Amino acid sequence: xxxxxxxxxxxxxxxxxxxxxxxxxxxxxxxxxxxxxxxxxxxxxxxxxxxxxxxxxxxxxxxxxxxxxxxxxxxxxxxxxxxxxxxxxxxxxxxxxxxxxxxxxxxxxxxxxxxxxxxxxxxxxxxxxxxxxxxxxxxxxxxxxxxxxxxxxxxxxxxxxxxxxxxxxxxxxxxxxxxxxxxxxxxxxxxxxxxxxxxxxxxxxxxxxxxxxxxxxxxxxxxxxxxxxxxxxxxxxxxxxxxxxxxxxxxxxxxxxxxxxxxxxxxxxxxxxxxxxxxxxxxxxxxxxxxxxxxxxxxxxxxxxxxxxxxxx
Numbered sequence: 001x002x003x004x005x006x007x008x009x010x011x012x013x014x015x016x017x018x019x020x021x022x023x024x025x026x027x028x029x030x031x032x033x034x035x036x037x038x039x040x041x042x043x044x045x046x047x048x049x050x051x052x053x054x055x056x057x058x059x060x061x062x063x064x065x066x067x068x069x070x071x072x073x074x075x076x077x078x079x080x081x082x083x084x085x086x087x088x089x090x091x092x093x094x095x096x097x098x099x100x101x102x103x104x105x106x107x108x109x110x111x112x113x114x115x116x117x118x119x120x121x122x123x124x125x126x127x128x129x130x131x132x133x134x135x136x137x138x139x140x141x142x143x144x145x146x147x148x149x150x151x152x153x154x155x156x157x158x159x160x161x162x163x164x165x166x167x168x169x170x171x172x173x174x175x176x177x178x179x180x181x182x183x184x185x186x187x188x189x190x191x192x193x194x195x196x197x198x199x200x201x202x203x204x205x206x207x208x209x210x211x212x213x214x215x216x217x218x219x220x221x222x223x224x225x226x227x228x229x230x231x232x233x234x235x236x237x238x239x240x241x242x243x244x245x246x247x248x249x250x251x252x253x254x255x256x257x258x259x260x261x262x263x264x265x266x267x268x269x270x271x272x273x274x275x276x277x278x279x280x281x282x283x284x285x286x287x288x289x290x291x292x293x294x295x296x297x298x299x300x301x302x303x304x305x306x307x308x309x310x311x312x313x
Contacts, residue, residue, distance in 0.1 A: 001081035001101065001184050005049075006031040011169045012086035013048040015106060018173035019084070020056060025180050027058055029078045031088075034062045067092050082183060084176060085138065096138045101183045103138045106172050108165075109202065110134060110150055112193040115143035116202030120168060124161045125227030126200060127219065130154050131164065133172040135179040137190055146190035148179050160229040160251065205232060212236045212249070214264055214312055218280040222254050236312050238266060238289075244313065245290040257281040266310040273297035275312055 003025050005016050020027050030053040038045040053060045059078075063071040066089065075098055083096065083103035096103035109119035110132040116122075123131040132152040139145040153167050182188035205228070212221060212234050228234045229250045237244040261267050261276040273284045288294040304310065 001025050001180060002028045002079060003180065004029040004031065004075065004078055004080040004083045004099070005086075006083060006088045006091075007049045007086040008033050008047045009087050010048045011108070011165065011172070012088065013052045014169045015084070015086045015173040015176045016049060016052055018177050019180065020058070023177045023180060025177075025184075028080055029059045029061060029075070031061045031063070031075075033089075034064055066095055072098075082180065084180070086172070086176070090142060091138060093140065104135050104148060104179060104183075105138050105143075105145070106176055107134050107136065107143055108168050108172070110152065111136060111143060111147060112195065112197060113200050114202040115199070117204040119202040120165050121161050121205060121227050122200065122202040123227075124155060124159065124164060125223050127223045128155055131168070133168050133175055135175055136193075144193060146192055148188050148190055149175060149182065151175050158226065158253065160226045162230045207232070207235075210234050212312075214275070214277055215279075218254050218277065218282055221282055222252060225249050225252050233288075238310055238312050240308060240310060247290065247312070248288040248294075249284055249286075250288070250294065251284075251286040253283045253285060255281045255283050257283075262309070262311070264311045264313060266312060268301045268304065271298040271301065273301055 003019060005019065005027055007016060016030065019025055030049060032047045032049040035044050035046050037043060050060060061071065061074060072094055075095065080099050082099045082101040085103060085105040107119065109123060111134040114122055120131065130152055132150055134150040135148040137145040137148065151171050153164065153171060155164055210228050210232055212224060225234045233248045233250060235246055235248045238247045239245055257274065259267055259274060259276045259281055263276060263278050265276045267274040267276055275282045275284065285297055286294065287300055289300065
């Protein structure tokens with residue numbers, strides 16, 4: 001089939017690569033966001049999907065507005081059988097209604113659970129034991145269309161969202177090709193999402209959502225840290241009565257330890273870094289103090305051997 005692919009980050013570029021190199025379908029167009037300045041230096045950022053398209057000489061479109069008449073006409077002129085959407089913007093009906101086989105999206109959850117912008121993060125933060133990817137036909141609402149197919153992965157108790165993201169990225173890419181094959185052969189039967197379930201949501205995550213509440217249970221703290229690692233990353237503040245600085249935490253472990261320390265005190269023991277809490281002890285494995293590089297716990301300990309007591313808050 002003739003395919004127009006729309007996406008932005010690495011998660012999407014992996015699916016584009018799978019279609020382009022490991023399927024018989026023809027990518028006749030690639031749509032991604034316009035180049036734009038970002039970061040402190042305001043350097044021009046190019047999406048991963050554009051990088052792949054340019055490197056592989058694929059037809060590239062970067063519209064400012066998805067309803068732009070010329071863009072819509074350019075899409076129609078490609079005579080695509082299907083549009084594939086992975087990690088892109090919400091499409092207007094004038095776009096998703098173009099292809100004869102429809103427009104389908106790859107979503108990073110087992111729909112209808114975790115509709116929204118950050119499905120993988122929320123599945124890990126909520127302590128779920130499994131998640132997955134789903135392909136579904138786009139309709140007027142967000143993530144509500146009829147399901148085509150899905151695939152599952154297990155989430156182990158210490159898995160980070162980064163690990164699950166990468167697993168789903170590759171599983172999802174193969175699911176996209178499987179969906180294309182099924183649509184071509186008319187072997188897929190789209191079915192409505194189960195609206196009788198108690199739904200979990202996946203809204204966009206902001207900085208304040210990433211702050212650790214040390215009064216929460218140890219398991220919830222652990223799930224939050226791994227569900228935000230490596231991005232956007234859980235954070236806290238640490239220090240003493242004189243000075244507190246921000247601290248990102250990338251990895252840690254639940255423990256059964258009992259320490260002789262004050263509540264919320266950071267305890268340094270040889271190469272181990274602990275936070276003593278009223279409800280238990282949490283071990284920090286990897287972190288990044290304000291103004292410093294990302295480091296292992298032992299490196300943090302080496303830099304704070306001669307300091308007084310430190311606390312988190």
